[in-house]
Amino acid sequence: MRPTALFMAITVAVTAATTGLFPTTGYAEGSDPYPTCGAQSVAVTLSPSDPTVYTVAGRLCLRDNADRGMKTVELMLSGLTYDHNYFNLSYAPDRYSYVYAATNRGYSTFNIDRLGVGLSDKPPADLLTMQAHAYVTEQIIRKLRAGTIGGQAFSTVVGIGHSLGAGVLQRLAATTTDPAGAPDYLVLSGWLHAGNPPALATLGASLYEASADPTLAPLGLPSGYLTTRPGTRATNFYQLANAESTVISLDESLKQTGTTAERQTLIADRSTTLTLGIRVPVLLSVGALDTLQCATTADLSCATAADIIARESAYYGPQACLTAYSISGAGHSVNMHFNARTSYDSHHTWLDNYTVYQVNAKDANGCLPAP
Template sequence: MALPGRGRLAVGGAVAAVMIGLLAPGAAAASGRADAGPGCRFLDVPVPASVLERQIVDLPGLAVLAGGGELPIHGRLCLPDGESPKTVMLAQHGSTYNNTYWNSAFEPDVYNFSRAMTDAGYAVFAIDRLGYGGSPRLTPELLTLEVHAEVTHELIGKLRAGEAGGESFDHVILVGHSYGTATAWRESAKYNDADAIIGTGWSNSVTPVPTARFLATYYPAQLDPMFAGRNLPPGYLTMRPGTRGGDYFYASGGFDPEVVDYDENELRDTAPDGEGTFAARFGAIPLAPAPGSRDDIEVPLSSQTKRITIPTFQVLGSKELQFCGTDQNRCTSSQRLQRDEARFFTERACLRSAVTPHSGHIHNFHRNAQFTYASVRTFADDVLGPDGGNKDSYREHCASISGADLDEGPPRFGP
């Protein structure tokens, strides 16, 4: 999700923020254990500081004010046993998380996404987005959806060129959760330079009331004991202690209470308020159920996802509050979700959607996380495979399973 505060960036305000202190790098939170985990290692991959200039309105000169040069993007590269795969998943976390969202040290056989994917033969590069974990904490108003998309674009090129830990990959799948999915969709709408997208915890519609409740849990990170003394610039937020287990994150009865404790005390990170600029990129805002219909009355917004031309996969939990429409009516089945979301894509995106039963927003830490992982692996195997061998054959027929004309039936994905 995105966050409240000073997210709508005005040119004058942005330049003023830059002049006050663009690169206040202070205080990067630890991005998980010092031990990267089996088959994994930590990396810092530099991207040009010019990514900061690509705002909703481009701001030439920000890279110069930042001293030019490069920004190190911290991440964790995990490889399967044996020969290196040709396909890598570039994984991006949501708000108030970092790369540990994909690399749980708590019961990793159940909740560790990277381990599940490397067991299936894929490489995973899970990053700390700018403003999180071990990546630079810049002036927060500058860290917008546009900038995160530009960083993603740079990293795709570096993964293909062997500039991330010396490993080169022929194929890149963008994987995102929540705001990480928004980043993948925005980057692809601009560049379409990855091979596929897998997005969890995000849709083209945001339901206002539960989203407002969720955003009300944010407060200045400087007030939080977990982040006290880290010299954070103003504009960094976090969720209030004790709110992590709310129903906007976890589905009642679907999680282990110890997971929430781990989430609260080990995974919780800060978030820059510039990310609030995501709002202009939604497809519609549902307001209320339409009389005599299963659909909602909506306010239309952006059509950016109609510019996506690479195969796209979307996963939501059936108990998701923010992105399943009023009364969660859009997540009653995988087919219903796909029909609804297909309105915002063209057939070139070959959209496929899946619903994980009894899951809320935080897919990786529900008891049925392995169900979601199985859905992700099914799509990844279909669209590419670890060696990329399925790419051409998938493209030949995938449009026929996209669109809004699918019949109700059993879910395609999951165990």
């Protein structure tokens, strides 16, 4: 039996000048795959000009694999209305947990709650923009490289993002001027430049103030924190033929929030020019039936990797060596579908080919052509 442990946050004392923090809550948590996993807290600020300190909660799993975990850590950022549970579901972790898959492959992982969700601090909603999230993530990456999170320094940081989390990593990689704060590789799921307007409208209509939600109202979150209306997640995030009712119910019970500022700046971050600045290898991983990103029309197809590349290649430069993977039968929340593990295996084969086997190569300017 693998040991279990609560995903815990160590709170940081703040002065009166750093008010605006709101309650956190914990839920039924996934188990740790290894005894070397432990809770970590990271002190961050939202911008260079704002000294207010907030705490990001995360769980670091260290692996002693010389080719992988001792050098490389996968940093996980969840999407809108999700927290760390998206990457480490408590139910059937050998099937659904990305953390299990990555650590079993030999990689170290740092699975965080973005500010605003889970056990991390809850700043005022209007401060939680995509730009702020990118700045926070840059600080976390620097600290992972320096060894100030968990005592192990990593030479390679892989950004693993889903939906909004993918957008945050994309923005950071495209705009940062500090190599120490930039990810070395990006695995972006559920995030393409053009979405499917009818499905996005349905998702938008399903969002309402978290203060009106029976699950989240007791937290006393401020105005501008949003969540999904009860019973809408199955339609928005799943292909029911490829998902368990137990998982969908658990997802509903674990649901988190987004903010009005995240929604507004997320739309702006679908810029067709922003990603041209990315100079690290990128893997796009998309559910073939993700209704938020895909449709049956040729211009919105996600049916094959070639379809995804055809849609996205104009938005990335050659330094990204853009690669894609289409997850058959999966909707938006890929990790919650029966065949999630196939995508995890694909991600790690791609990553191994860069970091372990040197089938592919990169330098400071981006990926290098195949020999």
